[in-house]
Amino acid sequence: MNRRMLITWGVALLWAAQVRPRRATAAGPLMIEMKGSLRGEKVWFVPLGLAVDPGAMIRFVNRDAGNSHTATAYHPDILDRPQRIPNGAQPWDSDLLLPDEAFEIxxxxxxxxxxYCQPxxxxxxxxxxxxxRPGQDPGWQGPPAEAGDLPEAALAAFPPVDDILAQGAVMPGPGEKT
Structure with missing residues (x-):
């Protein structure tokens, strides 16, 4: 191959790597941290949205020195909440995690x-x-159309599915530190 062809292929590969949606794989536990501001007036998950392959293990870690948190699936079996996980998926509740404690699913x-975090x-x-991914994984189920009994602050905080799929992970806004 000549130099021009190598450069063309190299640029094409770099471009493809940048525009291809990133998705976490099941190679090891993927971390979602629970965080809060110093005085506790703001609390959040990092990342807020995460795209993974089926079979991925997720580790929730409380990194907030001033608060206990939970990682709880929206499901009628847990506190009679509306179902916001796919049919057939196992609901979970981490119970309260103290600072630096973890839970895996x-x-x-x-x-x-x-x-959500219960408190x-x-x-x-x-x-x-x-x-x-929709269209690639058989039986893929999108987010529920109904809001259920979720508070407005919770509904407003969910990142759009398209953003999660495009970015691989959606981080908190500028008001929160990651």
């Missing part, structure tokens, strides 16, 4: 999983995990 059913849902402490 493995997500196998393709679709959208919405979760901080009204403050908008929610996250969304997208497992698989």
């Amino acid at each position: 493995t997500l196998t059913v393709p679709g959208v999983y919405d979760l 901080h849902e009204h403050a908008g402490m929610v996250a969304r995990i997208v497992v698989g």
